[in-house]
Amino acid sequence: MIPMADSTLSIEHHTNEPEPSDTLKSFGAVHKAFRKRAGYTQEEYAPLVQYQPGTVASIEQGRRFPPRVFVERAEQVLDAFGALRAAYKHVSREKRLASWFRQWAELEEQAISLYTYENRLVPGLLQTEGHALTLFRERVPTLTDSEVEAKITARMQRQSLFEERPHTAFSFIIEEHVLRRETGGAEVMRGQIEHILEITEPRHVELQVMPMERGVHAGVAGPIQLLETPENEWFAYCEAQLSGQFIVSPKSISVLHMRYAKLRSQALPPRDSRSLLERMRGAL
Template sequence: MANGSRQAAWEFFGSELKRRREDAGFTQVELGARVFVSGGYIGQFEQAIRKPQLDVAQRIDSLLRSDGFFERMWHKLIDDKRYAGYFAAVVELERTATKIAEFAPSLVPGLLQTAGYARAVMLAGNPFAADEYVEEKVSARRERARILDGTKVPVYWVILHEQVLRVPVGGPATMAEQLDHVIGLVRRRRVLVQVLPCSVGAYPLIGRMVQLMEFADAPPTAYTEAVYSGNLLDEPALVQRVQDAYDLLRAAALPPDASLSLIESASEDHRRCASTT
């Protein structure tokens, strides 16, 4: 679905929510209290500024007795089968974010991955998968990255743990290509990258992948990921705690210039290793 038609569909979702809410005699505040979000969030849903999470859409259906209408709309608009169910809403939010800040403790983030690197990651977790399945997942990941190629590119800030640079995912040649891709995006000013060196030792959010997103007309969100599960946070106090931890990571990481030099050095190390095998 193209971005324009997707936005129009979300506007329809919002207008239907407003109509059914008013028919049921609820204010935005009253509906929000019954589905465990604020009245302001209901207003943002109705204006197509913010997209509800699946459990919220289900609670709205139950309260308004809408026979699963909002859940079905949610699945049609967000639940892209190319992505894990817990991650599909994040992909939707990335498309409208004005700023994305990410911490990657073990892998290059999906928005920065080359096809070769993404393929190696997919095969590592799905060694018996058909080629068609793997290529569909790789294509979806590369499609996500298109938000860095347009004219309205979000401010994108990434902190990589140093081990991300050292582990030769896909082999040394693939890894060198991957790091060269990151270097190219940095030089084109599409992303600002810092490296958290191994010498730091313990650090905030240790071992946790984290993504923070900000929007022009909606509150910020935070996303964290665990084993085959993810958690999208939009409660202001929790998002602020994640932001505070991310700020501490920034303070502990190498400056951008030194980080770029380290990435270039790691790329050369992988390239030399590839040439000797």
């Protein structure tokens, strides 16, 4: 599979589903035909493939990318003679434009592993309200007060994952210079560092800092986000100025895994990272 082309839509654009593509709609139509041939309604069929009826509907309408495990289960349940697997190969090659961040946030809610490397700003899952407020108020073009409030609310709600997913393995690697930048002023940044220390204290949340003295490392090409679903499928997400790229290609994900593993070995160990943050907090 080939990773998708960069989206021209904002990564903060909040739509529930990706924009339909011809191959997504084609796969959905083929799947719907086999389901009807087998005599199942969506409600009857959904439990057989262990997905919700709404997910089945979204896939058949071409609004949701079908997970590989869904395709395999559908092949067995519908006795599709390999037709769904063949259609899926064409879907996975599609270069699609979509509001991927919303779908990524939905996957976060189910992830059993979530890895994040950041070299630009504090990851959204770790931001305080004050830190996020500063970022959104400085957004260009300017956001209205109601838009800022809505975005902050959504960002804070995402942080419930740490309590709701105690068995999820969270890993964060953040560049030291990001944590030394006094975003919002010294007081706001002190609170931000305190928040990071608190939220990464549980055993299932790991934090590493990439020291500034490390001149070159495996993450110089940009941020990396990786997650693993309960079905043990891995997805990746990368951001740029005005685009978000959702990656399903196993080959591309393997490369990002290798880079993330190297980053872990190049960053400060978790204990040393916490010690550095404590010293930085004391200096503010």
